[in-house]
Amino acid sequence: MAHIVDAKGKPCPTPVLMAKGAMAQGHETFTVLVDNPTAVENLKRLAGNQGFEVSVREEGDTFALDFAKGEGCSACEQAINSPLPAAGGDWAVFVGRDIIGDGDRELGANLMRMFFYTLAQGEDRPGAVLFMNAGVKLPTLDEQVADHLKALSQTGTEILVCGTCLNFYGLTDQLKVGTVSNMYDIVTRMQQAGKVISL
């Protein structure tokens, strides 16, 4: 005999809470009785969210909802119910040079400033910005880029700057923003990111 949850005459959200209680007790099949269409809709939503199949039988003034655990695995349900990843946590920018592209250095330096201006103005911000080789000249010598990096850093973007490179260019004591870092941390950030944009 299937487990019966009698929620007839119970005000919202009691039927939903009672059905949840049956799920929490480990019932994989059970029947909920309610007496109004709103409760039916709420219970259908609950079933969808919790990975249950549900069918509705109408018996006079009573609706009987038969719940049955769906085929889905619990990892699947977790993935479906978990919130979207936080904006920016999931991608990284790798900057291996101090200008964008090949060609004129002055134009390339301005394109780099405009890139970070746009990045700092936008809402989709990277989880990490990684500087290597001549890229380390940006968080040290370029005041505008450093300002944008500070703004990014304040909203949670990690700024990692290659320490070997700072040392090579004699810029270690001129770092305006970010953390002096190493190959291990920088490679780890790349591996963790869903995508890495290289400049």
Added chain:
Amino acid sequence: MDYGVITFASTYGAIYAQKVLKEVAPVQVMPVLREISLGCGIAVRFKPEDLEGVKAALAASTLKAGEYAFYAITGSGHNLKAEPL
């Protein structure tokens, strides 16, 4: 106005103006706003209180009057307004 923007007829003008203005006020380069979309891709952003100094510096430079334009920017996102100055 939240900040001011100067657009230029040429990229060379934008790069040259940036050098001139750096001596006068704390300016930043930025992509030309879509709301303006006129002139070349590089614009220069300045603070409202620096307007007079920036105007004077450009007037004294080798740039000609028709080679750049000033805008006052208010708001951001969908509420952004760009008014010619």
